[in-house]
Amino acid sequence: MAVEIGHLSLWLALAAALCLSVFPLIGVYRNLSAWQWYARPLAWIQWLAMTVAIVALGYSFYINDFSVAYVAGHSNSALPLEYRLSAIWGGHEGSLLLWGWMLSGWAAMVGLLSRSVPLPMVARVLAVMGMISVGFMLFMLLTSNPFDRNLPWFPLDGADLNPLLQDPGLIIHPPMLYMGYVGFSVAFAFAVAGLLMGNLDPAWARWARPWTTVAWSFLTVGIALGSWWAYYELGWGGWWFWDPVENASLMPWLAGTALIHSLAVSEKRNMFRAWTVLLAIITFSLSLLGTFLVRSGVLTSVHAFANDPARGAFILGFLIVVAGGALVLFGLRASALRSNTGFKPVSREAFLLGNNLILLTATSVVLMGTLFPLIGEALDMKISIRSPYFNGFFVPLAFVLILLMVPGMFSNWKRQDGNSLLKRMALLAPAAIIAGWFGARLPDPSPWQGVLAIMLALFLVFAHVDDVVRRARAYKQGFVTGLGKLGRGYWGMVLAHCGLAVLIAGITLVSFHEVERDIRMAPGDTAKLGDYTFVFDSLDEYRGPNFDSTRGHFHVSHDGDPVAVMHPEKRTYHASRQVMTEAAIDAGFWRDLYVALGEPLDKSNAWAVRIYFKPGIRWIWLGALIMALGGALALTDKRYRRNRFATNDAGAANES
Amino acid sequence: MKANSPWVFLPLVGFVLLAVLLASGLGRDPQELPSALVGKPVPSFSLPSLLTEETYTEDSLKGRWQLLNVWATWCPTCHVEHPYLLELAARGVAISGLNYKDELPAAREYLANLGNPFTHVIVDADGQLGLDLGVYGAPETFLINPAGEIVLRHAGDLNARVWEEKFVPLLPTQAPAPGQGEGEE
Numbered sequence: 001m002a003v004e005i006g007h008l009s010l011w012l013a014l015a016a017a018l019c020l021s022v023f024p025l026i027g028v029y030r031n032l033s034a035w036q037w038y039a040r041p042l043a044w045i046q047w048l049a050m051t052v053a054i055v056a057l058g059y060s061f062y063i064n065d066f067s068v069a070y071v072a073g074h075s076n077s078a079l080p081l082e083y084r085l086s087a088i089w090g091g092h093e094g095s096l097l098l099w100g101w102m103l104s105g106w107a108a109m110v111g112l113l114s115r116s117v118p119l120p121m122v123a124r125v126l127a128v129m130g131m132i133s134v135g136f137m138l139f140m141l142l143t144s145n146p147f148d149r150n151l152p153w154f155p156l157d158g159a160d161l162n163p164l165l166q167d168p169g170l171i172i173h174p175p176m177l178y179m180g181y182v183g184f185s186v187a188f189a190f191a192v193a194g195l196l197m198g199n200l201d202p203a204w205a206r207w208a209r210p211w212t213t214v215a216w217s218f219l220t221v222g223i224a225l226g227s228w229w230a231y232y233e234l235g236w237g238g239w240w241f242w243d244p245v246e247n248a249s250l251m252p253w254l255a256g257t258a259l260i261h262s263l264a265v266s267e268k269r270n271m272f273r274a275w276t277v278l279l280a281i282i283t284f285s286l287s288l289l290g291t292f293l294v295r296s297g298v299l300t301s302v303h304a305f306a307n308d309p310a311r312g313a314f315i316l317g318f319l320i321v322v323a324g325g326a327l328v329l330f331g332l333r334a335s336a337l338r339s340n341t342g343f344k345p346v347s348r349e350a351f352l353l354g355n356n357l358i359l360l361t362a363t364s365v366v367l368m369g370t371l372f373p374l375i376g377e378a379l380d381m382k383i384s385i386r387s388p389y390f391n392g393f394f395v396p397l398a399f400v401l402i403l404l405m406v407p408g409m410f411s412n413w414k415r416q417d418g419n420s421l422l423k424r425m426a427l428l429a430p431a432a433i434i435a436g437w438f439g440a441r442l443p444d445p446s447p448w449q450g451v452l453a454i455m456l457a458l459f460l461v462f463a464h465v466d467d468v469v470r471r472a473r474a475y476k477q478g479f480v481t482g483l484g485k486l487g488r489g490y491w492g493m494v495l496a497h498c499g500l501a502v503l504i505a506g507i508t509l510v511s512f513h514e515v516e517r518d519i520r521m522a523p524g525d526t527a528k529l530g531d532y533t534f535v536f537d538s539l540d541e542y543r544g545p546n547f548d549s550t551r552g553h554f555h556v557s558h559d560g561d562p563v564a565v566m567h568p569e570k571r572t573y574h575a576s577r578q579v580m581t582e583a584a585i586d587a588g589f590w591r592d593l594y595v596a597l598g599e600p601l602d603k604s605n606a607w608a609v610r611i612y613f614k615p616g617i618r619w620i621w622l623g624a625l626i627m628a629l630g631g632a633l634a635l636t637d638k639r640y641r642r643n644r645f646a647t648n649d650a651g652a653a654n655e656s
Numbered sequence: 657m658k659a660n661s662p663w664v665f666l667p668l669v670g671f672v673l674l675a676v677l678l679a680s681g682l683g684r685d686p687q688e689l690p691s692a693l694v695g696k697p698v699p700s701f702s703l704p705s706l707l708t709e710e711t712y713t714e715d716s717l718k719g720r721w722q723l724l725n726v727w728a729t730w731c732p733t734c735h736v737e738h739p740y741l742l743e744l745a746a747r748g749v750a751i752s753g754l755n756y757k758d759e760l761p762a763a764r765e766y767l768a769n770l771g772n773p774f775t776h777v778i779v780d781a782d783g784q785l786g787l788d789l790g791v792y793g794a795p796e797t798f799l800i801n802p803a804g805e806i807v808l809r810h811a812g813d814l815n816a817r818v819w820e821e822k823f824v825p826l827l828p829t830q831a832p833a834p835g836q837g838e839g840e841e
Binding site: 371518579 | 766
């Protein structure tokens with residue numbers, strides 16, 4: 001019954017989305033404000049219907065209704081409740097429903113929080129989001145309906161959720177990632193609405209900017225969670241694999257980062273407007289491209305969904321309509337966005353333009369690397385792209401990016417005196433070089449790339465501290481009051497940039513200083529890894545809710561002091577008979593210890609055991625979280641809380 | 657940007673090229689064997705062994721039903737499918753490994769640590785045999801009949817579902833799994 005209600009709600013939501021994409025636009029072009037007014041209620045109805053649909057699917061999982069094909073395919077009566085519920089997005093159909101629900105949620109939020117935006121703008125933005133909704137709902141209803149029944153012969157029990165996905169990290173990873181992907185639809189809708197209106201003033205950028213920042217923050221957290229999950233769940237200690245699916249999430253993130261910075265210029269200086277609009281289109285198109293790549297079967301990947309060319313064809317068609325349509329509109333209207341104001345080659349605008357070019361280059365590098373198997377196919381070449389390709393581009397790009405970030409932040413808008421800029425950087429550089437030299441040598445000597453990376457990360461942090469101090473001192477009321485007056489947008493930027501420094505330091509530490517040993521160990525054996533001693537105490541077996549496990553017991557000491565007791569496992573899941581490695585991790589701020597059981601060796605009770613010492617790996621995710629926090633902090637800036645929309649409002653002088 | 661500059665259509669042109677590329681990939685399922693190789697013998701080769709002093713040729717792959725699994729230590733999915741290969745090997749399925757564009761010490765260590773499901777491991781360091789076989793990337797698994805002809809190619813990880821759906825139907829009914837009945841390891 002619940003399933004029929006859900007199915008019906010999905011159709012209802014489609015009806016609401018169709019109305020939403022048509023009536024408000026008619027209202028705009030016929031100048032009927034009542035029709036424009038319908039945009040908000042329609043967005044809310046759409047969200048309500050989608051909420052009923054997703055709750056209905058969740059309820060079917062809750063009551064183990066295996067007559068529903070999707071539930072039978074992704075759940076099992078022995079599956080713990082939290083995984084039964086997260087199984088809603090454990091497969092293709094359900095994750096699309098989550099996508100659609102979030103899209104309708106973003107539209108509803110835009111309707112709710114756009115009191116200060118003129119009605120014709122709101123009507124256009126919501127209509128564009130309605131059109132995207134129509135596409136996704138049709139996709140679900142025509143090719144991938146999560147509410148299909150398995151009647152009359154339904155299985156007595158389900159096939160179970162993929163054991164890789166039975167994990168707390170995977171409960172929240174997809175929703176975070178999708179919130180990011182889908183959230184960029186708001187920036188896209190604002191861009192298209194702006195093009196339709198032919199008028200992109202600074203107020204336009206100020207409306208679009210917070211939405212972009214939220215989406216970006218969600219995506220940052222989502223990617224970090226995915227990396228963290230791969231690290232502890234896949235059992236071989238890596239945190240990023242340049243897998244097509246990972247790349248699919250990184251591309252919109254890079255483009256979105258460029259968009260955030262470009263929006264800043266559009267808001268403050270009323271420039272880069274065509275560029276900003278283009279970036280908004282590119283960012284959301286890359287989100288759709290990611291969806292296409294994961295589901296179409298064009299590329300194979302560790303975590304690709306069931307592949308189906310019909311679904312791929314639909315998403316590709318949809319991508320062509322959305323991105324192609326927006327780019328045609330861009331081509332027709334972009335000329336009107338030409339700005340008359342200029343800037344000098346040494347100015348904040350110039351450095352932000354550099355930032356944008358670097359980030360877009362990085363995006364293209366990932367795009368090329370990801371699509372290369374296809375390009376190679378077209379040219380009849382067979383070349384495999386692996387991490388050396390990506391690392392070879394990303395390391396120098398990241399170095400240049402940091403070298404642009406510092407002067408960009410130090411510079412004034414419009415024009416900046418080059419000499420004073422150089423002087424300011426020259427004062428900081430020696431400190432960063434000396435501290436970096438010692439910092440990088442602390443664990444044990446690094447190659448020069450490692451030393452340079454640590455120096456740059458420190459340079460970035462020092463520059464921000466210096467900037468905060470200078471700006472706070474500039475207030476007459478004194479330093480401490482000044483700190484409070486800096487504005488949350490500014491603090492958000494400082495936090496996000498320092499997060500990047502932490503991330504880079506983490507990547508550097510773990511890349512150059514990790515220690516890894518693959519050894520044969522039987523209970524009673526001891527292994528040494530640097531100053532750490534790992535003792536394999538014993539091995540036992542136990543039975544989990546839906547798996548059997550072989551569990552090792554290790555204790556670890558550091559120079560004789562006990563550090564940790566670790567329990568790596570090898571699990572066999574009942575329904576799918578899949579064997580999973582559950583690594584044991586002793587997490588710490590400075591380092592992780594990581595023990596994974598490989599395979600039993602011979603007939604003895606010896607096992608192949610993998611032991612890792614991973615310094616700084618937590619900093620990777622910590623850095624990402626700090627970046628996302630920076631985004632969240634910037635959102636609470638007072639200019640977004642203002643209940644008015646004067647276009648000549650310059651905002652506080654410090655915001656960037 | 658000048659008024660009505662044609663450059664504003666550049667992103668559109670780029671996107672159209674991308675869409676054509678994606679559409680070309682769509683008709684083709686990377687998990688399917690190019691029809692050219694079905695029923696054809698394995699291309700001739702002469703390559704060293706990873707674990708012994710032997711040299712293998714295409715004749716080494718004749719004489720029984722077997723799988724040829726393309727793997728490498730740099731390939732994350734290979735780690736994922738490895739336990740299943742071990743399981744198949746334990747059930748008596750003969751699997752030859754093709755170590756593809758890999759570093760040999762790392763590959764030896766990998767097998768020593770994770771277990772070796774392969775009856776023999778062929779080293780294809782520069783990927784020449786992989787190229788002849790039309791390998792897109794690791795892992796890929798070929799089903800080879802006793803005459804040394806390719807019967808099926810599967811790109812991506814081998815798991816219980818793929819095994820049951822794609823491989824088992826192609827096997828002769830007398831011998832339920834490749835390698836059985838021959839008795840040699």
